[in-house]
Amino acid sequence: MITTKIKKEIIMIVGENNYEDSPASKLVYSFDATPQFQAMPDAVVSPRNKEEIAQIVKLCNSHQIPIVPRGSGTNLSAGTTPLEGGIVLLFKHLDQILEIDEENLTITVQPGVNTLEMSQAVEEIGLFYPPDPSSMKISQIGGNINENSGGLRGLKYGVTRDYVLGLEIVLPNGSIIRTGGKLAKDVAGYDLTRLFVGSEGTLGIITEATLKLIPKPETKKTVLALYQSMDAAAQSVSNIIANRVIPATLEFLDQPTLKVVEDFSKIGLPTHVEAVLLIEQDGPIESVLKDIEKIVTICKEHGAIEVNMAQSAEEAEKLSTARRSALSALARLKPTTILEDATVPRSEIANMVRAINEIAAKHNVEICTFGHAGDGNLHPTCMTDARDTEEIHRVELALQEIFEKAVSLGGTITGEHGVGAMKAPYLHLKLGEEGIAAMQGIKQAFDPNNIMNPSKIFPKSTRKRIVVNQP
């Protein structure tokens, strides 16, 4: 609880304008992009620098006040809902690109920098930051780091973790540490940098990050392959990679998703086929053309009824934008859209897609599937209505079965969305109780008072859960 005295102390640190506790501002930060989770914070605080953050953390630690660090709140795992109240901490004053270092191919940023703006800034000078979460137009890089965001280019280029070289972190005890640096190699002790990437704000607050850049690929080509059979599409995915071609993106959309996306984007996507693969390759022009030729041959050999190369950069961009709009498009159908995130080894995609469809039919729920087929990272998406408790119950049964199936195929309960509060009840499926205990040991070591984003990753019986309508 934030008493009047504590409120005064926080205002002393951040200034009056950076402390909000009106009902309206608390409501705005009571939820994130995840349906079905909402809880009121006690205050919304926007510190101006790391020293202020350290002071707030010390104060909150001594009074056991929860802190939820929040970027743009685009996560889909209830990772930034203030389920135990306390402070939602914003980075609107830490939104600067501090340096682009062209000799060391690094960029140093504050956590509040917008992901797309950062990407564009480096591309303008011929460099490239590959991670491209679908939310990048809105998301902040600090949020991406907390969540270890993935994206469409994961297959070839990896995820956020693979690009974080160094961090500045305010620990729950208020000390400020720096990890890593502009270094291709650093083995000075445990890898705190990667431990913090994806720790969902539960171990400390990231106040600065140095990220790795690579040269911008010379060119990019896009291909759309159409299938009348899900299995044929999945077989193509496995065969492309087994043939030693690693495309930049290898996206899968099933027919229901295609119909909805076409209805939303009106770019002439085929809606008469059961599935499409959207495949991009980038790099030097000669290798791209060679790879695309191989890809086209493999798709045709494995049952594609049509394979079309985008005839211009604009057409390619349209396809890619349409794919990125899948969530927005699907969200128009029903009051509540639950975008899930089951991941399997890519050889198991056909089995997983089949299982999802069987599970959806069994529980009589509506599920579309799309996602990063090359990664085995599928997004089964459920269109439902949070007000219909009977249907929501069936949805939850179906999702649990989907996670169990993914794990039984050697997969995981979340490929890129994080555990948050939403997946916490399923974490044991992937890790077992011993694995969870090991992680809890880390949490306890860093944050013994459990002030950092409590009720996330590890399930807690006292958590508030308010079902609300979601547009």
Add this chain to the structure above:
Amino acid sequence: MITTKIKKEIIMIVGENNYEDSPASKLVYSFDATPQFQAMPDAVVSPRNKEEIAQIVKLCNSHQIPIVPRGSGTNLSAGTTPLEGGIVLLFKHLDQILEIDEENLTITVQPGVNTLEMSQAVEEIGLFYPPDPSSMKISQIGGNINENSGGLRGLKYGVTRDYVLGLEIVLPNGSIIRTGGKLAKDVAGYDLTRLFVGSEGTLGIITEATLKLIPKPETKKTVLALYQSMDAAAQSVSNIIANRVIPATLEFLDQPTLKVVEDFSKIGLPTHVEAVLLIEQDGPIESVLKDIEKIVTICKEHGAIEVNMAQSAEEAEKLSTARRSALSALARLKPTTILEDATVPRSEIANMVRAINEIAAKHNVEICTFGHAGDGNLHPTCMTDARDTEEIHRVELALQEIFEKAVSLGGTITGEHGVGAMKAPYLHLKLGEEGIAAMQGIKQAFDPNNIMNPSKIFPKSTRKRIVVNQP
């Protein structure tokens, strides 16, 4: 201490043949490849499977007996010297490649598999495991994972950490956990996989690993650029990368190293120049030729007096083998060879090499420098004599100054060799006391009785240090 009763219990677990405590066998495992560190274990134990390892760990934990997991002991940081006695644990019965999965591009191995044999096994079927520590002929993959080994290809391809997808681990409490999997994306909780990579055997025992493979590059070309000025060589390194070319390897050798390596390898290396860069590019032939052309131009523009492309694969292989033999060649000069491992942002290489030479002159010690210039990962190597305590004192002063300089340039005290016992006294330079405290919290959480490889990473005042002659 291992009492007769405990010895019997261990033999009950692993069988008589897998428990050695003769003076000869204890002597063999009293040191690793690191000069100046030696201590006797109480026993050398070779379990036959993970269940036996779990039983041994439980037994040792209840009796507070140290366990030092050891691959081939090629590390250069005294990472596997049994400084507190106890058990040296070998993986000679866990030496199988369990699976190569061509659809998911993974290999699953036991920790005792030889690194080079593993690399060759995957290359035979057109796949590629990029990490190539110089010790790979002898080293084991389990050791590579414990140390997060680097190598010559780090610049373009990353290090061991970047290829570990999943682990099976016996924790100090005896429970067996699995992390990650054949998954391009997995964010189910904290990244235990990468936390264990490079944890130097201080958190648990790795009993299985799933590693990422990539398609084998189509072709490789090698170039040797000769310089009469260290600065010119360093400038070339920065400029190659600033020009958006990322070579597969970008190695630097100074004149003293060149002379010694040529004397050892007799392949006609130039010994009249101040420095050389050994540069390899791999990939599709068209891109390789384009990159090599750019590289040659940049080297010439930045003061290379000669740039030669290897005329055949054999010639290229000879150059690369000569580079890999640098440590062996240097080790012939003096009784003791201390191969160091300071890393800086690559833009600081010229400054760092200059500083190393100044520091060597100041303390009147003999230091050659070579290393992975593209990574900023330099190996200043000191030829000395451990019996000469006065000289060793000067060597230690010089090394401390080198680490301080590296950190002041934004670098680290170890790029790829690990902290072990050797670098533990310098860890605070890189991390500060708060950073060390954070890491100690993790150690305490996993291993409260400090049985796993004690006296490593974190300095301990009781550590035994015996100066011995080193051939």
